[in-house]
Amino acid sequence: MLKIGLTGGIGSGKSTISEMFRRRGFDIIDADIVAREVLNKYPEIICEIKKNFGERFVDENDKLKRRELGNFIFSVQERRKKYEEIIMPFIIKEIFFIINELDKKGKQVCILDAATLIENNLHKYMDVNIVVWVDSSTQLQRIKNRDKLPHSEILNRINSQMPLQEKIKFADYTIDNSKSLENTEEELNITLKEIVRNFRGVKCLNKLGTN
Numbered sequence: 001m002l003k004i005g006l007t008g009g010i011g012s013g014k015s016t017i018s019e020m021f022r023r024r025g026f027d028i029i030d031a032d033i034v035a036r037e038v039l040n041k042y043p044e045i046i047c048e049i050k051k052n053f054g055e056r057f058v059d060e061n062d063k064l065k066r067r068e069l070g071n072f073i074f075s076v077q078e079r080r081k082k083y084e085e086i087i088m089p090f091i092i093k094e095i096f097f098i099i100n101e102l103d104k105k106g107k108q109v110c111i112l113d114a115a116t117l118i119e120n121n122l123h124k125y126m127d128v129n130i131v132v133w134v135d136s137s138t139q140l141q142r143i144k145n146r147d148k149l150p151h152s153e154i155l156n157r158i159n160s161q162m163p164l165q166e167k168i169k170f171a172d173y174t175i176d177n178s179k180s181l182e183n184t185e186e187e188l189n190i191t192l193k194e195i196v197r198n199f200r201g202v203k204c205l206n207k208l209g210t211n
């Protein structure tokens with residue numbers, strides 16, 4: 001099975017590209033969804049969060065207060081790293097479980113949509129890696145419009161991730177998502193055609209790459 005990694009920074013519009021892949025019929029593994037699901041599947045994660053950050057970030061039903069915890073951990077690098085140490089092993093375990101299940105079903109291609117694909121070395125297990133890029137001013141404005149966060153919190157979240165220019169160094173392909181949706185669609189089509197040329201044996205790609 002051909003594994004395609006899709007990544008980008010917060011506000012880059014990675015989810016937009018992911019949805020374009022989905023509309024073309026690709027199976028998507030969304031790391032953000034996996035991150036929410038593992039909290040229910042592995043109660044020990046919540047226990048570790050309580051132990052390390054306090055019970056104020058968990059409600060009466062033992063559900064994580066994601067926004068409150070996010071604001072807390074993104075303001076201090078050590079807190080964010082500790083949280084990642086707690087949850088990332090479970091996320092990675094679940095991602096590879098899903099990949100194996102798709103492979104067993106005979107799927108030919110899957111897309112792993114993950115903001116920290118490179119930071120967590122998951123890109124090394126992909127056959128192809130795509131980075132979604134935007135300029136910094138567009139990135140800031142999109143986060144501001146979407147999340148309604150103070151400027152300082154936006155910068156904390158951007159700075160917690162590897163810079164987009166650094167991520168590009170690990171990419172096989174880069175999609176510029178700073179212009180119109182039509183332009184982004186065209187860039188995705190060009191990228192798919194390039195991937196088709198390199199993986200002609202994947203029948204699913206041959207069909208989808210002509211869309």
